[in-house]
Amino acid sequence: MTEAPLSPGYPASVVGGELRLPKPPGVVRQFWGRHPRLTDALIAALYFVPTLLGTLSFAFEPSGPFWLGLAQLGSVAASAAAMLYRRTRPWLLMGVGWFSCLVIYPLGSIDLFPVLVALYALAVYRSTRAAWVGFGASVVVGTASAYLSVAAQADDMVSPFDIGAPESATQYAIFMLIATLIGVTVGNRRRYLNALIARAHDLARERDQQALLATAVERSRIAREMHDVVAHSVTVMVTLAEGSAATAERDAARAGEAMRLVADTGRGALAEMRRMLGILAESESRDAARSPQPGTADLPELIEGFRGAGMPVRLTTIGRPDADPALELTIYRIVQEGLTNTLRHAAAASRVEVTIEYRGDATEVLVVDDGHAPSTTQVEGSGRGLIGMRERVALYSGSLEAGPRTGGGWRLRVVLPRDERAAIPTISEVDA
Incomplete structure (x- = not known):
C-alpha cells in the first residue's frame, strides 16, 4: 500500500x-x-x-x-x-x-x-x-x-x-x-x-462499509424471497407426490389429478423464480422485470393450492385491505409460510384457520391449526422461514408470536402497525 x-x-x-x-x-x-x-x-x-x-x-x-x-x-x-x-x-x-x-x-x-x-x-x-x-x-x-x-x-x-x-x-x-x-x-x-x-x-x-451492508441486506432479501418460493412449492409438491403414490393403486384418477397439481405447482414456482431473477438480471425481458409481486388479491389462489394438497383451509378477511404493495407482499408471504409450515409439520390437521384483520392502527394476521401430531409425510425444515418472517415483520416494527396452542395445534400471530386511516368494516370468507 x-x-x-x-x-x-x-x-x-x-x-x-x-x-x-x-x-x-x-x-x-x-x-x-x-x-x-x-x-x-x-x-x-x-x-x-x-x-x-x-x-x-x-x-x-x-x-x-x-x-x-x-x-x-x-x-x-x-x-x-x-x-x-x-x-x-x-x-x-x-x-x-x-x-x-x-x-x-x-x-x-x-x-x-x-x-x-x-x-x-x-x-x-x-x-x-x-x-x-x-x-x-x-x-x-x-x-x-x-x-x-x-x-x-x-x-x-x-x-x-x-x-x-x-x-x-x-x-x-x-x-x-x-x-x-x-x-x-x-x-x-x-x-x-x-x-x-x-x-x-x-x-x-x-x-x-455501506456497500457491504447493502450487499448483505440484499442477499438476505433474495434468500428470504427464494426460500418463500422454493419452500412453499417444494413442500406442496412433496405432499402431493406422496399422496399420489399412496393412492395410485386404489384410485388412479385421483393420483393422476394429484400429479397434475404437482406439475402446475412446479410451473408456478418456476414462473415466480423467473420473475425474481428477471429483476436481478439485466438481460431478462422487460415483461419478466415488470411482473408484479403477489399480494393479498392472490391469497384465494394460494389457498386453493393448499386445498389441492389436502389441507382444509378457511380464509377470513376483516376490514379494508391496504393499497401498499409492500405490505400486501408481506402479508402474502406470512400466510404462505404459515400454511407451508402447517403442511410440512401438521398435514393431518382437520382444520386450518387464516384470519386477516385490517384495523385502523394495525393489520393482524392469524394462522391457527389443530394438528396434534406430525404427519407421516413430514418434511424437515431449515428454520429459515421463521427467520424470514421475523425480518419482514421487523421492517414494519411489528410483532410475531409463534408457538403451540393449549388444546393442541399451532398458532401464528403477526401484528403489523400502520398509519391510522378510515376502515370500512367488511367481512369476506373463503371456506373449505
Missing part, C-alpha cells in the same frame, strides 16, 4: 479501491515530498559546510585557546547531525541550538541557524503551541546569549554584526519570529490538508 503524495504516512488506497488524490503542483515538490531524508541531509550539509569553514577561519587563532576551537567544531557537527532528525525530534535540535548559544558561541560568534530550523520544525511537525513555547524560550536564550557574549569578550559589540547586546537580542527575536510564523503557516496548512485526506479516507471507508 503506497502513501498519499500530499500526506506522507496516510495510505493512498482503502478497502474497495484506490482513493484518488490530486497531485501536488510541481515536479520538484513531488520529488522532495517523496525523499524527506534527502531533504534533511541537504539542509544539514548546507549548514555544516559553510559554517565549518567560517569556524575554522578563527577557531584556532593563536590568541584563542585550543579547546574553544574544538568546542566550536563539535557544536557545529552536533547541530548538523541533529538537523537530520528535525522531523521526528525537533526538541533535540532545539536543545543543541540552545546549548551552543549559551555555552559555546558567547566565546566566539553566535549562531542561531539551528534554533531557527528547530522553531520551524516544531511548528510543522509538532504543533502551533509547541512552536510558540519554543519561540518564547528561544527569545530568552538569544537575549541571554547576546549579553553573555558581551561579558565573555569584554566588548560592547556582539559578533558577527558588531552591534550592541540589546540590538543583537532584538534582531535575534525578529529572526526567530519570522521562522516561527513561517513554520506555523506551513504546519497549519499541512495539518488541515492531513485532516481533509483523513476525512476522505473515512468517507471512502464508510462508503465501502
Whole structure:
C-alpha cells in the first residue's frame, strides 16, 4: 500500500479501491515530498559546510585557546547531525541550538541557524503551541546569549554584526519570529490538508462499509424471497407426490389429478423464480422485470393450492385491505409460510384457520391449526422461514408470536402497525 503524495504516512488506497488524490503542483515538490531524508541531509550539509569553514577561519587563532576551537567544531557537527532528525525530534535540535548559544558561541560568534530550523520544525511537525513555547524560550536564550557574549569578550559589540547586546537580542527575536510564523503557516496548512485526506479516507471507508451492508441486506432479501418460493412449492409438491403414490393403486384418477397439481405447482414456482431473477438480471425481458409481486388479491389462489394438497383451509378477511404493495407482499408471504409450515409439520390437521384483520392502527394476521401430531409425510425444515418472517415483520416494527396452542395445534400471530386511516368494516370468507 503506497502513501498519499500530499500526506506522507496516510495510505493512498482503502478497502474497495484506490482513493484518488490530486497531485501536488510541481515536479520538484513531488520529488522532495517523496525523499524527506534527502531533504534533511541537504539542509544539514548546507549548514555544516559553510559554517565549518567560517569556524575554522578563527577557531584556532593563536590568541584563542585550543579547546574553544574544538568546542566550536563539535557544536557545529552536533547541530548538523541533529538537523537530520528535525522531523521526528525537533526538541533535540532545539536543545543543541540552545546549548551552543549559551555555552559555546558567547566565546566566539553566535549562531542561531539551528534554533531557527528547530522553531520551524516544531511548528510543522509538532504543533502551533509547541512552536510558540519554543519561540518564547528561544527569545530568552538569544537575549541571554547576546549579553553573555558581551561579558565573555569584554566588548560592547556582539559578533558577527558588531552591534550592541540589546540590538543583537532584538534582531535575534525578529529572526526567530519570522521562522516561527513561517513554520506555523506551513504546519497549519499541512495539518488541515492531513485532516481533509483523513476525512476522505473515512468517507471512502464508510462508503465501502455501506456497500457491504447493502450487499448483505440484499442477499438476505433474495434468500428470504427464494426460500418463500422454493419452500412453499417444494413442500406442496412433496405432499402431493406422496399422496399420489399412496393412492395410485386404489384410485388412479385421483393420483393422476394429484400429479397434475404437482406439475402446475412446479410451473408456478418456476414462473415466480423467473420473475425474481428477471429483476436481478439485466438481460431478462422487460415483461419478466415488470411482473408484479403477489399480494393479498392472490391469497384465494394460494389457498386453493393448499386445498389441492389436502389441507382444509378457511380464509377470513376483516376490514379494508391496504393499497401498499409492500405490505400486501408481506402479508402474502406470512400466510404462505404459515400454511407451508402447517403442511410440512401438521398435514393431518382437520382444520386450518387464516384470519386477516385490517384495523385502523394495525393489520393482524392469524394462522391457527389443530394438528396434534406430525404427519407421516413430514418434511424437515431449515428454520429459515421463521427467520424470514421475523425480518419482514421487523421492517414494519411489528410483532410475531409463534408457538403451540393449549388444546393442541399451532398458532401464528403477526401484528403489523400502520398509519391510522378510515376502515370500512367488511367481512369476506373463503371456506373449505
